Amino acid sequence: MNYGYIRVSTDKQTVENQRYEITEFAQKNDIQIDEWIEETISGTLEPGRRQLGTLLEKVQKDDLIICSELSRLGRSLFMIMSILNKLMETGARVWTIKDGYRLGDDIQSKVLAFAFGLSAEIERNLISQRTKEALERKKSEGMILGRPKGKISNSSKLDGSELETSIMLVHGISINRIAKLYGVHRNTVKLFIKKKRLNSEENIQKVMMLCG
Numbered sequence: 001m002n003y004g005y006i007r008v009s010t011d012k013q014t015v016e017n018q019r020y021e022i023t024e025f026a027q028k029n030d031i032q033i034d035e036w037i038e039e040t041i042s043g044t045l046e047p048g049r050r051q052l053g054t055l056l057e058k059v060q061k062d063d064l065i066i067c068s069e070l071s072r073l074g075r076s077l078f079m080i081m082s083i084l085n086k087l088m089e090t091g092a093r094v095w096t097i098k099d100g101y102r103l104g105d106d107i108q109s110k111v112l113a114f115a116f117g118l119s120a121e122i123e124r125n126l127i128s129q130r131t132k133e134a135l136e137r138k139k140s141e142g143m144i145l146g147r148p149k150g151k152i153s154n155s156s157k158l159d160g161s162e163l164e165t166s167i168m169l170v171h172g173i174s175i176n177r178i179a180k181l182y183g184v185h186r187n188t189v190k191l192f193i194k195k196k197r198l199n200s201e202e203n204i205q206k207v208m209m210l211c212g
Helices: 016-028 051-058 077-090 107-140 162-170 175-182 186-196 201-210
Strands: 002-008 035-040 064-067 093-096
Touching (some): 035 051, 051 077
Parallel strands (some): 002 035
16 A cells, blocks of 8 residues: 555645645656555654554555655654664565665665664653753742642642643653652652643643743
8 A cells, every 4th residue: 555644734734735746756756556555744743643544554464655754744853763673673664755865675774764763862862851850940049840848639739730841741751760760650640640631632732832
C-alpha cells in the first residue's frame, strides 16, 4: 500500500498544496497513491491522538508513506524519530519530497536513523534540563511548587504544579523524568495527569498558546 500523508496545523492552512506536491511526485515516480490521510491538527500532539497513529498501527512491511517533509509527522525531532523508528521496525518506508529522504530497511537509512536518534536524545536532555532549571528558578523566587507544606488532604503531592507538568508533557518529557524532577513516584505523576486531565486536547491547546 502507498499512502499520502498530509497535515496542516490550522484551518487557515490548506491541504491542497501538499496534496499537489505528493500527487506530482507520485506521477513522476510512477507511484499509485492507494489511500490519503489528511488532518488539521497540531504536530505537537502525540501520534496516538492523530490519524497518523491509526496509520502507524496498520502499515505493513514494504508499505510506503509519502509526505511533503518530515515536519509533517511531528514538531519535535524526538517525536519524528520515534515515528520513524516504529516504521523501520515494521519494515515500512517513508519518503519525503522537500527533504528528499528515502527511509527504509537499507543501511543508509539505519545510519541516518542513528544520527537522528542521537540528535533527538540530545534535544530531549536539553529540554529536560531547561525545564528543571526553570522550576529551580521559580523555587528560588519564592514560588511554591506542588502541595503546600502542612496541607492535609487526600489530594496529590503535585497539586499546584499543573502548568509546569503540562509544559513538560507538551515538550515530550517522559513520566519517569517528570517524577524524578519532582522527587515522586512515576505512578504519582500518572495519577496526577489523569486526575487533572493534563493530557486532554483542551489543556494541551491552552499550554501551547501560553508557550507561544
